[in-house]
Each structure stands twice: as C-alpha cells, then as structure tokens.
Amino acid sequence: MKTHNIVKFMIVAILLTTFNPSFAVDTKPVVPATPTETPAEQVARLEHRLEEIKSMDHKSLSAAEKRALRKEVRAIKKEMAQISGGVYISVGALLLIILLILLLA
Numbered sequence: 001m002k003t004h005n006i007v008k009f010m011i012v013a014i015l016l017t018t019f020n021p022s023f024a025v026d027t028k029p030v031v032p033a034t035p036t037e038t039p040a041e042q043v044a045r046l047e048h049r050l051e052e053i054k055s056m057d058h059k060s061l062s063a064a065e066k067r068a069l070r071k072e073v074r075a076i077k078k079e080m081a082q083i084s085g086g087v088y089i090s091v092g093a094l095l096l097i098i099l100l101i102l103l104l105a
Helices: 002-018 039-055 063-084 091-104
Strands: none
Touching: 039 063
16 A cells, blocks of 8 residues: 555656746847838848858957857847747647648548
8 A cells, every 4th residue: 555655656746847837938128129120121230240240350359259249149140030030830749730630631
C-alpha cells in the first residue's frame, strides 16, 4: 500500500514539474513607428544602416565600439522582424495539423 502511494506521488510530482506553463514576456516596450514613415520606408532605412555597418572598418574599432555595433545590429534585425510580421508554426502544431489532415481525409 505504501509503495502505491509513493508511485502516485512520484507521478504527480513529475507531471507538475514537466507541465508547468511558461510565458514569453518582452520586457522592453515596443516603440511605434513614426506616422510619417511607411513600413517599406522604415525597412529600407534599416537595411541602409546595416549596409553602413557592414562597410565599416571593424579592425580600427575598440572592443566597446564593436559590442555597441553588435547590439545595434541585433536591435535592427529584431525591429525588421517585428515590421515584417509573419506567422510561425511550432513543430508540435505542424504535426497536429498533419495528423488532422490525414485523419479527416
């Protein structure tokens, strides 16, 4: 009887630790685009800045300047991804969709 209770407790403990919900939270507020600039113009401006950064001579920069440029490139790429939007499907959702199509067809 004791082992049965221990097994139940272990199963519940494993389930509680593996199935905890997690939520993605963006800590930085999204800065809206200026109303005079269209998304296409904004993307063009960001791409131009990326080309400027690529054409720079990185050997003459200090480590702090290189780090600042890397952060700027990451921020630009993140902003471009937000502008372009897009729909992302997880692997689990894709498998579920495929299974539903196979079962319903």
